[in-house]
Amino acid sequence: MTKNRFNDTNVAPKIAGAIGEKIAEKNHLLHGPIVKTLTFLSLPIIFAMILQMIYSLTDTFWVGRLGAEAVASVSLSWPFLFLITSFGSGLAVAGTILVSQHKGKEDKEQVDFISSQTISIMFFISIVLGILGYSLSGFMINLMGTSVEIIPDAIRYLQVSFIGLVFSYVYFSFQSLMRGIGQVKIPLYIVIGTVILNFIIDPIFILGWGIVPEFGVSGAAWTTVISQALSCVVGITILIRGNKGIKMHSKDIVPRLNIFKKMFKLGLPSAIGQSLRSINMLILIFLVAGFGTISVAAYGLGTRVLSLVIVPAVGFSMAVSTMIGQNIGAGKLDRVEKISNKGMIISFVALTVLGGIFFIFAKNILGIFVPGQTELIAESAYFVRAMALTFGFVGAQMAIMGTLNGSGNTKASMNISVISLILLFGFAIVLSKFTSMGINGIWWAYPISNIITATISWFFIYDGKWEEKKII
Secondary structure: OHHHHHHOOOHHHHHHHHHHHHHHHOOHHHHOOHHHHHHHHHHHHHHHHHHHHHHHHHHHHHHHHHOHHHHHHHHHHHHHHHHHHHHHHHHHHHHHHHHHHHHHOOOHHHHHHHHHHHHHHHHHHHHHHHHHHHHOHHHHHHHOOOOHHHHHHHHHHHHHHHHOHHHHHHHHHHHHHHHHOOOOHHHHHHHHHHHHHHHHHHHHHHHOEOOEOOOOHHHHHHHHHHHHHHHHHHHHHHHHHOOOOOOOOHHHOOOOHHHHHHHHHHHHHHHHHHHHHHHHHHHHHHHHHOOOHHHHHHHHHHHHHHHHHHHHHHHHHHHHHHHHHHHHHOOOHHHHHHHHHHHHHHHHHHHHHHHHHHHHHHHHHHHHHOOOOHHHHHHHHHHHHHHHOOHHHHHHHHHHHHHHHHOOOHHHHHHHHHHHHHHHHHHHHHHHHOOOOOHHHHHHHHHHHHHHHHHHHHHHHOOOHHHHOOOO
16 A cells, blocks of 8 residues: 555655544544654645645746736735635634534534534625625725726736635635544645646636637636635535535534634634734735835735745644644643644744745745746845745744644734734834835845744743633
């Protein structure tokens, strides 16, 4: 069996997924060696997140062939999309927390019930937000006050993306529920398939081919919607069949008020916390827009590429959250503290190494996406390098937030995000408006706020009171 795996062409993802599933089946989350279990549980999550980021990077690659203005139009839309998707991802965290703690308690009936409720509630929320977002797309883009020539494409890209919001939200829920029970193999395989599909049809819809007309910038949004719709359908089918640890029951689909309240009590702070990161982007792009189209494009390109480096921190944070949740549900509080400490150290070291790689090869990496755009590459590279060497602090901060989320202390996690927003925005305004640094002041606000926020975050878990939280 092992030999066949190594003969497969998709070796790394399959090994990661198999390891993650094996851990869950043997319940190593409760009994296995912490570092090994935490590392291998996080690998499939990280692989899946990297592949999901390729959606955006593939769009940037092909949109970049249309010129700097096309890249700027997508960059202008991105903060709004990141805000709404971050909000949905944050709400889905409530499902992860409740499912993981019930899993640790070995309460299968509640695992299935909470899962059905999560999918149903997220579906209705996404419909409402999708309609609002589509209707207000023009208003939101015009609010930015940027160059007139990039506004129409930005509006079209945003509207198409809001059409597919329901698929994103339902699939967020599916992923979160699978993580809660420690099942990380299936979401990885789904993402592999949809990313391949997205890569194939992206240039067709953007540039046109055969009977398919050239959609331009909006074509990138349509390909992502199609891929996400497929992910959603596959995920729901798996939950209905019920052979992967969770089974949806029709009797549990109608939202229950008590579960709705509990999910919002847990999920809303997390949603706000995750949304604050995108609000950071939204506020800062107002500042960046005042420095011209190249700066807007550099900001969008830099934040997208840098988000690829953040993925391991977020993935590791999710793994920490799952292990913390299951061990709290099982009453293993001594093990919970060890998971938190080791998770923080591992994440700091790993992200520091990745940050160093991006610092060295920034221009080479950015040049792949916008070949020949010398000025844009230089500006983006400066931004990347200014922030890269402090990614270890971001990793430590995310691990701490995973600890807080897994224990149900989502308000404390949200407070860390609020602190991060205040620091980043404050330093960005001061350095860009009240010094001679200009746009470079915004770039340097990132590393300064990263170091300070990580330091403050540590005090949130220092006294150990977070372990006392009871949610089930």
